[in-house]
Amino acid sequence: MGFLDGKVAVVTGGNRGIGRGIVEGLSREGATVALTARQADAAGKAAREIGGNTLGFACDVRSHEQVQRLFRDVERAAGGVDVLVNNAGIGIFAPVAELDPEDWRAVIETNLNGVFYCCHEAIPLMKKRGGGYIFNLSSLAGKNPFVNGGAYNASKFGLNGFSEALMMEVRYDGIRVSYLMPGSVATEFGSGSQRKTGWALTPEDVAEVVLDLLRSPARALYSRVEMRPSQPPRKG
Secondary structure, eight states: OOTTTTOEEEETTTTSHHHHHHHHHHHHTTOEEEEEESSHHHHHHHHHHHOSSEEEEEOOTTOHHHHHHHHHHHHHHHSOOSEEEEOOOOOOOOOGGGSOHHHHHHHHIIIIIHHHHHHHHHHHHHHHTTOEEEEEEOOGGGTSOOTTOHHHHHHHHHHHHHHHHHHHHHGGGTEEEEEEEEOSBOSTTSOHHHHHHSOSBOHHHHHHHHHHHHHSOTTOOOOEEEEOOSSOOOOO
């Protein structure tokens, strides 16, 4: 028995990396978790491996139609939605003059439009259940720009602003909104050196923050959480 027994969570991009760590944590605490991946076989494989009340769904969050279908299917299968974790994201890095416009579009549509689509569909379901919690996975790149990060920085700066506005919009509906800004995390998204040295954050570290916030009193709202490795390599 866990503190999330009877709750239903949706985690986009939940088949690997940070998303998978969060799915595993939520499942361990008793939630029914609907994870998504772009491909049905990847979603189903991850759901079977994690076990518990984990469901796998194919969904490309860049498609509003696919997101609409996802939430209809989750409501039909599990009865509603209490927790949404907008984790799906991509990064493509290049100088602006060399960045393919299609790559720009892919980053913005995944990291920003996809979050809007999921919130658009989840909020009415949360209101039906008297409230809920939305987590948007941002990055320290949402406050710290870097060379060749134009598309990624734009998507994460935008996500932070969207999250702040949404938090103020839905707080009186019993829906809390937090955005998490992890630094270097040891996933496939990061470099191989991060995975090998052990100094980077892990997906489980991020998952623990999500669980801690879900445990927090309903009267408390932690709108933004910044996370950094405690002992990254020294510079210079």
